[in-house]
Structure formats: structure tokens, C-alpha cells
Amino acid sequence: MKLSDHDKKLIEAMFIDDCTVPNVQKVFPQAHRSSLSLLKRNFDCFGTVWEPNNAKKTRGRHSKIKPYMHEWLIDLLAFRNDLWQEELVFELWCQFDITVDRSTISRLLKNASLSNKVNTRIASRRDPVQQGVYQEHLAELMREGIAGGAVDDPVDMLLYLDESAASEKV
Numbered sequence: 001m002k003l004s005d006h007d008k009k010l011i012e013a014m015f016i017d018d019c020t021v022p023n024v025q026k027v028f029p030q031a032h033r034s035s036l037s038l039l040k041r042n043f044d045c046f047g048t049v050w051e052p053n054n055a056k057k058t059r060g061r062h063s064k065i066k067p068y069m070h071e072w073l074i075d076l077l078a079f080r081n082d083l084w085q086e087e088l089v090f091e092l093w094c095q096f097d098i099t100v101d102r103s104t105i106s107r108l109l110k111n112a113s114l115s116n117k118v119n120t121r122i123a124s125r126r127d128p129v130q131q132g133v134y135q136e137h138l139a140e141l142m143r144e145g146i147a148g149g150a151v152d153d154p155v156d157m158l159l160y161l162d163e164s165a166a167s168e169k170v
Helices: 005-016 021-027 033-046 067-079 085-096 102-111 116-126 128-147 154-166
Strands: none
Touching: 005 021, 005 033, 021 033, 067 085, 067 102, 085 102
């Protein structure tokens, strides 16, 4: 049976008076021992039986990537945004001597709202000199393709070049 807010206030008052979980269970026999133990743990940790909204959830496995590693990785991506997930795995291994899967990096980037598409889009806006060189190279390739008769429609060539330039693996 779920405890009401009034019951939780009474239980909190009992914990303030240094009552133990078995003593509280005598007063509230309908409450499960595990629920009372959870309320006691919340009281010991937070000073109230209600868990605050910003409390860190500790369920599941502990993350191999610690917060300082996460910050280092985000800084590395800000400096070198052309790295692939496999390269990030290698960089973590070299720097911190930990082995992680590519899926761990993927989850980490997803939580940070980063992806290869986002990095490529940010990179294209970040450095105007490099963007100008890229556009000149693209225009030169289009002139060669049109002059040689290799492409009927320059828009098709532009799409192909743009897709291949965004990814080294294509």
C-alpha cells in the first residue's frame, strides 16, 4: 500500500526523534520494510524523506567515463571536431588507459547533444578561411566536371561532392 503524504510527514517526525525502521513499522504495519528503509536512507542523505528532484540516481552500472574524462573528451572535440568514435575510443585509451566501446562514446555524445553531423555543421561555420578554401576547391572541381562533359547537371555533382566531403569514410 502506498504511503500518503501525511504518513510520510509522520514518519519523518519519527526519524527526527531517532526512531528506527522496526519501530516505525510497528506504528505503520501497512508499510513495507523496504519502503521505510528507503525513506530512512532519504532522511539520512537529504534531511527529509522526500528525495530532491536533482538527486543523482545511482541505479545501474557505474560509468567507466568519469566527469573529468567527459570534459576532456568534449574539449578534444571542440578542438578537433573531425574525430570518429573509434578514434575517440583510442584517444581515451591513450590518455586515461581505459577501454570503452564505441557505443559508450555514442551514448556520451548523445547525452552531450553532439553527433558527427552536428560537429560537421559546427565546423563548417566555425572557420571562415577553411570554409573559403573548401568552396574554392568545390568550384574548381565543378568547372572541371562541366568542361570535361563528365556531368550533365552541376547540381548532381555538387550534392555528391558535398556528401563525400562531409565524411572521410565515404
